[in-house]
Amino acid sequence: xxxxxxxxxxxxxxxxxxxxxxxxxxxxxxxxxxxxxxxxxxxxxxxxxxxxxxxxxxxxxxxxxxxxxxxxxxxxxxxxxxxxxxxxxxxxxxxxxxxxxxxxxxxxxxxxxxxxxxxxxxxxxxxxxxxxxxxxxxxxxxxxxxxxxxxxxxxxxxxxxxxxxxxxxxxxxxxxxxxxxxxxxxxxxxxxxxxxxxxxxxxxxxxxxxxxxxxxxxxxxxxxxxxxxxxxxxxxxxxxxxxxxxxxxxxxxxxxxxxxxxxxxxxxxxxxxxxxxxxxxxxxxxxxxxxxxxxxxxxxxxxxxxxxxxxxxxxxxxxxxxxxxxxxxxxxxxxx
Numbered sequence: 001x002x003x004x005x006x007x008x009x010x011x012x013x014x015x016x017x018x019x020x021x022x023x024x025x026x027x028x029x030x031x032x033x034x035x036x037x038x039x040x041x042x043x044x045x046x047x048x049x050x051x052x053x054x055x056x057x058x059x060x061x062x063x064x065x066x067x068x069x070x071x072x073x074x075x076x077x078x079x080x081x082x083x084x085x086x087x088x089x090x091x092x093x094x095x096x097x098x099x100x101x102x103x104x105x106x107x108x109x110x111x112x113x114x115x116x117x118x119x120x121x122x123x124x125x126x127x128x129x130x131x132x133x134x135x136x137x138x139x140x141x142x143x144x145x146x147x148x149x150x151x152x153x154x155x156x157x158x159x160x161x162x163x164x165x166x167x168x169x170x171x172x173x174x175x176x177x178x179x180x181x182x183x184x185x186x187x188x189x190x191x192x193x194x195x196x197x198x199x200x201x202x203x204x205x206x207x208x209x210x211x212x213x214x215x216x217x218x219x220x221x222x223x224x225x226x227x228x229x230x231x232x233x234x235x236x237x238x239x240x241x242x243x244x245x246x247x248x249x250x251x252x253x254x255x256x257x258x259x260x261x262x263x264x265x266x267x268x269x270x271x272x273x274x275x276x277x278x279x280x281x282x283x284x285x286x287x288x289x290x291x292x293x294x295x296x297x298x299x300x301x302x303x304x305x306x307x308x309x310x311x312x313x314x315x316x317x318x319x320x321x322x323x324x325x326x327x328x329x330x331x332x333x334x335x336x
Contacts, residue, residue: 012046012078012085019125041110041118045085048101053331054080054193057218060327061197061211063320064311073133076200079126080193083147086122087154087189089115094162097242123151135200142199150192157184165247167272171257171265178254182223183216190219210314217307222331224300227251229335231285232296236335244281247272252288252296260291304328 016039023034055077062072091097092105093112099105107115130143160181166174194215198208227250230239243250257265268291271284308328312321 012081013043015075015078015082015129016042016046016125037114038118038121041106041114042122044109045089045100045106045118048103050081050085050101051331051334052081053222053327054084054190056327057190057193057215057324058197060320060324061194061215062201063197064211064315064318064324065198065201065203065207067197067201072197073135073200075129076133076196077193079129079133079143079147080189080196082122082126082129083151083192084189086119089119089122091158093119094158095242095246099238133200139199139202143196146192146195146199150188153184153188157181157186157188161185161248164249165272166249166253167247167269169249171262174249174257175254178249178251179220181249182220182251186223187216187219190222191216194218207315210311214307214311217310218304218328221300221304221307222335224251224303225332225335228296228300231288231292233335237282237285240285241278241281244272244284245275245277247275251299252292255296255299256288256291259295264291300332304332 020034020039058077058080059072062076063069088100089106092100093107093116097105098108105115106118109115110118127144127147130140130147133140135143157180160177164177164181169177191212192215195208195212198211203211226239227243229236230243231250231252256268260268268284268287271280271287275281275284308321308325315321
């Protein structure tokens, strides 16, 4: 087994600072070129508080799979968080977003080229980090394969988000498109989180498969929460306005496509085509809230409960599942 990565207490920022030691010195530039070129933008983004639920899922999966509490490789939960951070930076560029985590989007501060490079580096750095976790070679290879597959799937899901508009889809096609995009973008990353913890703990392949499937369904549930929170919570209304102005296929659209008759649904699609700015988007949001008739959150809870029940059937009623359920309940509140 390879020596594990130190120090004992790691954070996302500490990992990036550690990586800097590998970069060649550039004193001849007359300034801190690495700070300007890469470290500054990355640090600016990583210091913003996030939910860190993906890192918590890695640890929870480790414990569900039989790993000893507190013995997980320290940097393993942060691998997924770094990939997630990179994806947010890239998504904000592609979506033309103005804000992220309570501050201007990174490309609004540093410009698109620097933000794009920082986001891409946050995709690739975790792949290097996996080889420094002190894992046995077969586990390391399995994690590298999962991570690279996740990066590809996330880009495929983002392609759907960017190319397909809800006002140009037939009513019957909206649900399959939303399922596919969510599964690829959000589900794949949460699958990586759960599978990473299980693989590192040396779990039986059936347990790894069960936790990976749970992670994927949990990721889909988180996207549901994100879509619903933007539509129903005034505090997060900017997210709904952005989605509606871009005519993105989201879970509220998918549910309404299932529930409404053709005429009613076509009327909502027509409103989406006519959006000229925030006031129009808010009017459409109100119409969608009314059409959902208070069922959106119930659908999310049902999805999450089914995912947890399926996992419990596979791994048994281990104590770590109870803690995971509590964290999911807390997360529901965080999404508004």
